[in-house]
Amino acid sequence: MTETTALPSFAVWKFASCDGCQLTLLNCEDELLALAGKIHIAYFPEATRAVAEGPYDVSLVEGSVTTPEDAERIQRVRAVSRRLVTIGACATSGGIQALRNFAAVEEFRSLVYANPTYVATLERSTPISAHVTVDFELRGCPIDAGQLVEVIAAYLHGRRPRVPSYSVCVECKRRGTVCVDVAHGIPCLGPVTQAGCGAICPAHARGCYGCFGPQDSTNTGSLAHRLRLLGMSEQDMVRVFRTYNAAAEPFRRESTRLEEVSTP
Amino acid sequence: MIDSPVDNTTQRAAGSAVVVGRAGLQTLVDVLATRGYTVLGPTVRDGAIIHSKITSLDDLPQGWGDTQEAGRYRLRRRGDDALFGFASGAQSAKPTLYPTSVMLGRRSRNGNGAPTSVGTPPADAGESGDGASAGPYALLGVRSCDLHAIGIHDWVLGGRPDAGPDPDYERRRRDLFLVAVTCGDPSGTCFCASMGTGPRPDRGYDLALTELLDDQTHQFLLEPGSPLGANVLAQLPGRPAEDADLAAAHQVAQSAAGRMGRTLDTDGLREILYSAVNSLVWEDIAARCLACENCTMVCPTCFCTSIDDTTDLTGTTTERRRVWDSCFSSAFSGVHGRSIRTTVASRYRQWMTHKLASWIDQFGTSGCVGCGRCITWCPASIDLTAEAANLRAERNGANGAQASRALRRTT
Numbered sequence: 001m002t003e004t005t006a007l008p009s010f011a012v013w014k015f016a017s018c019d020g021c022q023l024t025l026l027n028c029e030d031e032l033l034a035l036a037g038k039i040h041i042a043y044f045p046e047a048t049r050a051v052a053e054g055p056y057d058v059s060l061v062e063g064s065v066t067t068p069e070d071a072e073r074i075q076r077v078r079a080v081s082r083r084l085v086t087i088g089a090c091a092t093s094g095g096i097q098a099l100r101n102f103a104a105v106e107e108f109r110s111l112v113y114a115n116p117t118y119v120a121t122l123e124r125s126t127p128i129s130a131h132v133t134v135d136f137e138l139r140g141c142p143i144d145a146g147q148l149v150e151v152i153a154a155y156l157h158g159r160r161p162r163v164p165s166y167s168v169c170v171e172c173k174r175r176g177t178v179c180v181d182v183a184h185g186i187p188c189l190g191p192v193t194q195a196g197c198g199a200i201c202p203a204h205a206r207g208c209y210g211c212f213g214p215q216d217s218t219n220t221g222s223l224a225h226r227l228r229l230l231g232m233s234e235q236d237m238v239r240v241f242r243t244y245n246a247a248a249e250p251f252r253r254e255s256t257r258l259e260e261v262s263t264p
Numbered sequence: 265m266i267d268s269p270v271d272n273t274t275q276r277a278a279g280s281a282v283v284v285g286r287a288g289l290q291t292l293v294d295v296l297a298t299r300g301y302t303v304l305g306p307t308v309r310d311g312a313i314i315h316s317k318i319t320s321l322d323d324l325p326q327g328w329g330d331t332q333e334a335g336r337y338r339l340r341r342r343g344d345d346a347l348f349g350f351a352s353g354a355q356s357a358k359p360t361l362y363p364t365s366v367m368l369g370r371r372s373r374n375g376n377g378a379p380t381s382v383g384t385p386p387a388d389a390g391e392s393g394d395g396a397s398a399g400p401y402a403l404l405g406v407r408s409c410d411l412h413a414i415g416i417h418d419w420v421l422g423g424r425p426d427a428g429p430d431p432d433y434e435r436r437r438r439d440l441f442l443v444a445v446t447c448g449d450p451s452g453t454c455f456c457a458s459m460g461t462g463p464r465p466d467r468g469y470d471l472a473l474t475e476l477l478d479d480q481t482h483q484f485l486l487e488p489g490s491p492l493g494a495n496v497l498a499q500l501p502g503r504p505a506e507d508a509d510l511a512a513a514h515q516v517a518q519s520a521a522g523r524m525g526r527t528l529d530t531d532g533l534r535e536i537l538y539s540a541v542n543s544l545v546w547e548d549i550a551a552r553c554l555a556c557e558n559c560t561m562v563c564p565t566c567f568c569t570s571i572d573d574t575t576d577l578t579g580t581t582t583e584r585r586r587v588w589d590s591c592f593s594s595a596f597s598g599v600h601g602r603s604i605r606t607t608v609a610s611r612y613r614q615w616m617t618h619k620l621a622s623w624i625d626q627f628g629t630s631g632c633v634g635c636g637r638c639i640t641w642c643p644a645s646i647d648l649t650a651e652a653a654n655l656r657a658e659r660n661g662a663n664g665a666q667a668s669r670a671l672r673r674t675t
């Protein structure tokens with residue numbers, strides 16, 4: 001990456017995450033093959049301290065910020081990136097590891113590690129957007145391959161990504177899935193969750209788990225009322241709002257409210 | 265294909281109607297298939313009535329009925345052998361005639377970078393999951409409410425003088441063969457009787473079917489509504505209908521009309537909505553509405569779409585698709601990258617006011633045919649008939665928002 005090249009350059013960076021979103025990228029090989037020789041992709045795994053010089057046309061960032069080093073590293077990534085796109089629930093909302101935000105990190109650090117003093121970790125797991133300006137956030141745990149290709153295509157050709165922010169229910173209706181909530185009484189987070197997965201879970205007679213985070217017009221209080229009618233306890237509702245996008249603001253607010261009403 | 269309305273209030277004359285048994289009904293399915301139609305009829309799938317491809321009467325939901333309430337749908341066993349003993353299914357004819365996603369065009373760039381059209385878009389069955397390839401379709405078992413919804417789309421999409429026809433809709437509609445069905449067992453959310461759209465099909469069909477089922481007999485009255493329908497009917501084994509058959513069919517519809525689960529008082533409703541711009545009822549609804557768009561997706565008359573343009577990764581091919589959209593999404597009112605209907609209250613108000621008021625000014629009819637789907641399939645159990653009553657109560661001096669909350673406490 002030292003020579004000057006006319007090819008658009010992409011860099012993929014990893015922060016605190018499970019690699020699932022990068023795997024999605026690798027699974028797009030058929031689509032990406034069409035780009036062979038047309039773009040340059042550089043990978044920077046989490047362990048690498050180095051930040052290659054860049055600049056990069058587009059940086060794809062996976063993972064959340066959980067350590068003081070990462071809080072610094074993301075600043076340097078931003079500095080060498082023309083566009084910065086975060087991919088996945090960790091990078092866009094803090095991920096499942098943001099469950100720490102609801103507890104005292106010190107306590108489980110000393111429980112989990114033999115020598116907790118060697119573990120430098122932050123109190124909270126935060127999304128990339130809490131640290132630097134982000135040009136586009138691609139949701140999902142993991143991200144959807146089709147949406148990733150769409151975002152890459154959009155930035156390659158200088159247009160805006162076409163990624164909707166409406167609810168999962170729209171995808172259910174488009175694919176002709178019978179609503180599992182209305183027809184079967186199965187609790188479903190679809191009405192408050194952003195589309196993108198193609199409504200996979202309802203198509204398999206499961207309620208939506210909220211992997212893509214809150215849709216753009218979220219009424220979590222009304223959905224909680226519905227979940228209550230379907231027989232869910234407040235404690236269970238706290239749990240369903242606290243998964244991959246626990247720290248996304250509408251979900252965080254709702255789970256905190258439910259926790260307050262459930263603990264007298 | 266559309267003829268003038270038939271008088272529904274009085275019993276019809278026997279005329280050219282025919283009565284067939286189960287074998288005759290099977291022949292109808294076979295004749296339509298032989299004539300090249302893909303026959304779509306009601307089937308049971310995933311706990312609901314869904315229109316799918318059928319080849320035999322065995323595919324129909326024999327003995328199934330439904331229970332529908334606000335935010336709740338359940339199939340139930342009827343205890344008889346009725347083939348059409350349920351009310352409106354999970355979707356109307358909309359996904360067939362106006363699919364969720366239709367390719368409008370695709371263009372490619374050749375080696376020199378010049379655009380080349382790759383021809384007309386392929387026939388597209390959409391993503392509606394009806395399990396069938398592109399038409400021509402014969403729709404068996406279309407309810408009267410849905411028939412009226414098709415009539416509305418024929419006007420809105422099929423060629424008003426002030427707007428040309430939608431070519432894709434026109435192509436699908438032109439070849440459609442419609443077998444309508446008289447509803448014998450309306451659900452808890454039906455209110456076609458209030459809207460004057462049912463329960464007995466009165467126009468716009470090729471054949472109208474009424475199931476006549478009692479302890480002794482299981483027969484189907486078939487009435488032609490178009491020359492093509494009469495032509496098909498002539499191929500079926502049956503006997504000419506007698507006055508007693510017509511009386512029995514009339515009785516089925518009369519009884520159904522008296523058992524509607526909902527009512528909507530349409531008297532002066534347009535004016536009530538127009539004067540309700542600042543009503544507190546909208547805020548009260550917004551406290552419950554999830555802005556999930558289910559109501560608009562299942563509504564047989566909602567027709568809003570948006571245009572999706574995409575390029576592929578290499579930038580050589582672009583595609584334009586027309587996809588279902590909804591006034592409940594924030595992007596739908598996006599102007600220069602910002603939504604102008606930021607509150608859910610303003611979106612529900614837009615939807616209901618268009619449906620029940622401005623639709624009349626725009627297209628000459630109400631935009632609601634009383635099918636009840638938006639009520640049944642709303643995960644927040646919001647009921648437009650109840651909200652219309654609240655707006656009316658508010659206009660009459662009561663506190664509509666309070667009435668709305670009180671109503672919920674009792675249900």
Ligand code: SF4
Nearest residue numbers: 169172179180188190
């Ligand atoms: S199954 Fe869930 S996501 Fe699908 S329409 Fe019903 S509530 Fe919405």
Ligand code: SF4
Nearest residue numbers: 563632633635636638
């Ligand atoms: S507004 Fe509701 S009841 Fe009326 S036609 Fe649409 S879905 Fe059916």
Ligand code: SF4
Nearest residue numbers: 553554556557559642
């Ligand atoms: S009225 Fe019901 S179905 Fe329609 S957007 Fe609101 S919650 Fe969803």
